[in-house]
Amino acid sequence: MPHPTTATPPEKPRLRLGFIPLTDCAPLVIAFEKGYFAAEGLDVELCRETSWAAIRDKVGLGILDGAQMLASMPLASRLGIGGPRFDFVSGMVLDLNGNAITLSNELFQHLAAIDPHSARCPSAAAGALKQHLQVREASAAPLRLGIVYPCSTQSFELRYWLASAGIDPERDVELVVVPPPKMVTALSEGNIDGFCVGEPWNTLAVQQRLGHVVATKYQLWNNSPEKVFAVTKQWSHHHPNSHKAVLRALLRACQWLDKKENRRRAAKIISQAAYIALPEDTVALSLRGFSQRHHGEAPEEVADFHVFHRYCANFPWLSHIDWYISQMYRWQLLKTPIKLDDTARAIFKPDLYRQVAASLGIDSPQIDRKTEGNLPQKMLFSDSQQLGPNQFIDGKIIAVGGTLTYLEELPLPESELSALRLMNPQQASAHA
């Protein structure tokens, strides 16, 4: 039995942590299987859940102590968007990238006929989809695209991709929620025309010759956050040592997972029946840095398809929360004015991360926000860490404190922008 690495014992050693069977549940599974939780003096029970709503409610009601959550979920829950209000906090991002947009064979053939570059270039595919929608018969049923949760990262990525070609996700297509394990079946039965989901479901759809991947999350916004570990504010307050112990174990798991030589072993572990319950080779493909975009073709190498630790991946950047807030305003999921900085700071806890990382001898960024969309390639960031490439598909750059400026470029009601300026005078005056 490994020795606890913490001098302060956890207030609550027996914990129940929730996860959804997706490839990026790996940090929780590896922390459990490799004994990192036990090394922190924690006796963890991993609870496999089948919906994000169950994860949200069970953590919120105290049935689970904490869980893997979509990066946008703690924000949506705090604002009461797409469900009840819960005060979730997160001290750590679990991974970057990992999602993709897959379209049915039939829809993809239409796009490829309009623009053959659709097979390789997400912008070309979005442009072709725009043209396809324009020439479709008005009487045809709207295209149905699947997402996994109303305010999910996938929902914002799909909307971003559609909007990059001038497609209105609210009016030009129909977005429907489908549980991740049922996405591929829904596609095969013709209930949806495409979806945006995490791995391994895109790979499975392509391997079963049901669809084609037209964009990866990496191509839409390089190295953007996907899952976080979240608990309630109250739980964190009452169990500070348990919280830090969990984060330390997860951070060690993320370090282990990021090593290329461990990815095959990780696939073997997480593909087991207790976790994802899919063939090891299906899970291994994206984990080993390959994207199977089209059936009958060799998988493409995408080294950063799943990033678990490098590029300061685990740091909870407030600028990431800023981006999700901006998208909630953009798609009118959020209409009331909020204090941007206070909201982001209430959810992401960079100082907590710094404490945990320091106890493991890991460098942390000393700033809480960074400009988003401005890095065409990776950059040396601190003594031992780099930042990964960071560009949006539409070339947008959002400076630190520039959320309001970004929103002003979008067709939002002036009354909403005025109210936001009033609530956030620092941002408004800085960009007046």
Place this chain on the structure above:
Amino acid sequence: MRALLIDLAPEDAKHLTTALARAGIECRSTKKDSDLYDELERWPPELIFARTGSSRRDVLEHVAHTRRDSPQTIISLFGRPSEGIARLAAELDISLYAISSLRDSLLQALIDIAISELHSHQQLHTEVAAAQFSSKQRLKTHEAITFIVDNFSLAPHQAEALLKKNAQRQNRSVEDIADQLLCTGAMG
């Protein structure tokens, strides 16, 4: 008033339907994997009882999000966290959705009914199962004593003592030894 039951265990759905019907609420259970978007459009309920762990919860959340007049997730009552909601989810794996015009006092009463009905049935089920098990064990011991009396010409009290002695020596239960004797004809 109409209540839709989503992915509840058949026994739970049956008991809840009966209890709610007594209060004048019409209940309907969804079919497995039916299209919830379509179902909620065709038969709009005021209340939904969904299995907390159902994979269709996220679909339900989307409907609640996009159609503001449809039932919304209920987490708190009377402006504060509800113990009943937490018990409903933790002990019975049920989540409640209701339209916004329903009063909290009504929802509290519904939660109380659901908990008492399903909890008492689950409790009864557990108690009956335990009693049946115990009864089977007793029967088995009795059969083993009869077997010893018939085959080894011992008195019933001697047969019982023999079983106990063997159980003690092997650090096993009397029922276990009785089971082995009936299966193999030997006690060790």
